[in-house]
Amino acid sequence: MELAMINDDVFPILKIDPAYLDRGIYFGDGVYEVLRSYDGQIFALDEHLERFDRSLREIWIDNIDIKEVRRKVLETYQKSGFGNARMYFHITRGSEPRNHLPGKNLNPNFFLTVNELLDKPGEKEHGIKVCTYPDLRWKRCDIKSLNLLPNVMAKMVAEKKGCYEAILVNDAGEITEGSGSAFFAVDAKQKALITRPLGSDILPSITRSVVVKIAKNCGLGIIEKNLTPAQAAQCEELIMAVTTKDIVPIVQFDGQTIGTGTCGKHTRALIEEFAKLARHR
Ligand SMILES: Cc1ncc(COP(=O)(O)O)c(C=O)c1O
Numbered sequence: 439m440e441l442a443m444i445n446d447d448v449f450p451i452l453k454i455d456p457a458y459l460d461r462g463i464y465f466g467d468g469v470y471e472v473l474r475s476y477d478g479q480i481f482a483l484d485e486h487l488e489r490f491d492r493s494l495r496e497i498w499i500d501n502i503d504i505k506e507v508r509r510k511v512l513e514t515y516q517k518s519g520f521g522n523a524r525m526y527f528h529i530t531r532g533s534e535p536r537n538h539l540p541g542k543n544l545n546p547n548f549f550l551t552v553n554e555l556l557d558k559p560g561e562k563e564h565g566i567k568v569c570t571y572p573d574l575r576w577k578r579c580d581i582k583s584l585n586l587l588p589n590v591m592a593k594m595v596a597e598k599k600g601c602y603e604a605i606l607v608n609d610a611g612e613i614t615e616g617s618g619s620a621f622f623a624v625d626a627k628q629k630a631l632i633t634r635p636l637g638s639d640i641l642p643s644i645t646r647s648v649v650v651k652i653a654k655n656c657g658l659g660i661i662e663k664n665l666t667p668a669q670a671a672q673c674e675e676l677i678m679a680v681t682t683k684d685i686v687p688i689v690q691f692d693g694q695t696i697g698t699g700t701c702g703k704h705t706r707a708l709i710e711e712f713a714k715l716a717r718h719r
Contacts, residue, residue, distance in 0.1 A: 466585035468530030565689030573606035675702035
């Protein structure tokens with residue numbers, strides 16, 4: 439008889455919840471999104487759905503109706519009743535007994551959670567500490583795939599060092615991005631934001647794209663170039679950008695204080711500009 443053991447109990451394989459046979463668990467064979475709402479309004483839903491659609495197509499899950507995904511997101515969000523919420527959803531290729539090569543007629547699995555999102559008071563003023571860590575990820579980081587082990591390990595090392603985020607550094611010695619966030623540096627002399635050009639080595643962050651758009655309202659140009667950790671540590675301000683927190687100042691980088699050690703004036707201007715967009719649209 440074909441059997442499965444779940445913790446201490448043995449079952450016939452055919453009787454277990456198909457969630458245990460999800461290819462997402464076996465292979466990370468799926469893609470995901472994280473969105474947030476501000477005051478009852480989901481932020482940048484179209485942009486997130488567009489990126490999700492692209493991620494699906496890039497891993498050849500091509501039978502998903504994105505309009506249905508939108509309906510599911512909106513329906514669950516409305517049912518939650520949260521004004522400020524964090525929503526996570528993923529689609530995996532489906533459930534079946536483990537085999538690298540997927541079966542032909544699999545039904546993709548959809549999973550979504552919504553939680554209340556409470557912003558950490560003072561975080562935007564006091565900022566966060568970060569440390570660098572090797573970028574151990576695969577060569578398609580532009581796909582928001584469920585394979586996040588290198589990101590998880592980086593984050594665990596950061597926590598051990600008393601940091602909130604790990605800034606990943608590739609084999610060429612350049613910063614790619616945060617383990618779960620985009621990264622910007624402010625060059626105050628050139629009045630510009632420096633960020634890595636988009637490519638297969640970073641996620642096309644939605645928050646990054648919003649920051650790039652609002653920068654000119656804050657008197658900042660955009661310079662797309664790669665930075666080493668030493669170059670970043672010399673910059674006047676550093677920024678972490680991610681959907682769940684939008685813009686947060688980085689005040690310590692590998693133990694070195696950045697700027698005055700609190701939120702810099704350019705970062706503050708960006709935070710205010712972002713809030714206008716997120717809270718009043
Ligand atoms: C590796 C990585 N880079 C960047 C980001 C920021 O992306 P977004 O602004 O779309 O949340 C995330 C967010 O989860 C991430 O995991």
